[in-house]
Amino acid sequence: MSTEQHSDSTHPGKAPRTERGRRTLRKLLDAAAAEFGEHGFHEASITAITRRAGTALGSFYTYFNSKDEIFRALVDDLSGKVREAARNARQQDLPSLEMERASLIGFLRFAAEHKEIYRIIDECEFVDPASFRQHYQSTATRIHERLTEGMRKGDLRDNLGEAHAWAIMGMNVFLGLRYAVWDDTAAEDVAELANSILREGIARRN
């Protein structure tokens, strides 16, 4: 996620003004991901985060007022990284189903390399329910936009709505938990399986 995206009004921390500041903020967020991912919100501490980041305690308070605040910033950061991983895996002008396949491969690879993301997003339901909702609502909105574009192009059947986006997101999230976080199944194989459901469902064709 770019620092530009961090400067918007929803970002709970303070935006850095210098390149050095941006590097410090990045170190703090990466350290927070490791700390919250390993110990969970309640056991994690600000001093453990700054120790992992190799920064002074004062640097933490330059950007965040509390453990809650860096947790919310981290969820926002991870949410942006998931979005970016899916987006980078896609190419322009792919047919709609190939677009979904590429997005899922990007997400599965990201989850496999950042297995802590599920624990952090899931714990967010308890630490900050509004950010939890926001993460899934905005993911569903992006899928819905792609479905709408696919209907416009004539790739997809023309009665798809937001609920179909939620169904696809749920499929992707659970496949990621089972096959990228708990296991290390090849992302392409999992994505082909999900894609086959979107392509043809599961019924036998006569």
Next chain:
Amino acid sequence: MSTEQHSDSTHPGKAPRTERGRRTLRKLLDAAAAEFGEHGFHEASITAITRRAGTALGSFYTYFNSKDEIFRALVDDLSGKVREAARNARQQDLPSLEMERASLIGFLRFAAEHKEIYRIIDECEFVDPASFRQHYQSTATRIHERLTEGMRKGDLRDNLGEAHAWAIMGMNVFLGLRYAVWDDTAAEDVAELANSILREGIARRN
């Protein structure tokens, strides 16, 4: 969930021997669902559970040794109720896709009436990760068994496996969160939408 199922070796609490004991255990589990659902695991207390249940503190310790133990028993109980709600909504000998539709309607209605279930199962990821895994693994196994039966009967295409079951479960869980817990959309409408994906996917047919 029947008390018979409670007496199996995986049940973390002690099994009651009398009808009165069964009623007390039921009251404690229902009170625990309300208490954990409202306050979360960390804020919930044993005395608040017995107060809600209208039982003496000693009754709690007849069946459970700790807050952890009643939480695990509650997840096991809710997991069984979800299974039962889906099973009761089905009839024997439905075509496979109608079986999936009926199961999902049963699940969505149960979730709409027990909105606390998501919070409790999700918090289980942190309180007792093994039970969390067990809940989803056993749900996926049941779906996988139905898919296997559908392939045998010739209703479903013959290359479906456990991963398809995880995809279907993810779809159902997210539709339940969005449309049964956060919202009150009619279960039939949500189930028809999910069923249409299983029936034909989302691609335009030429």
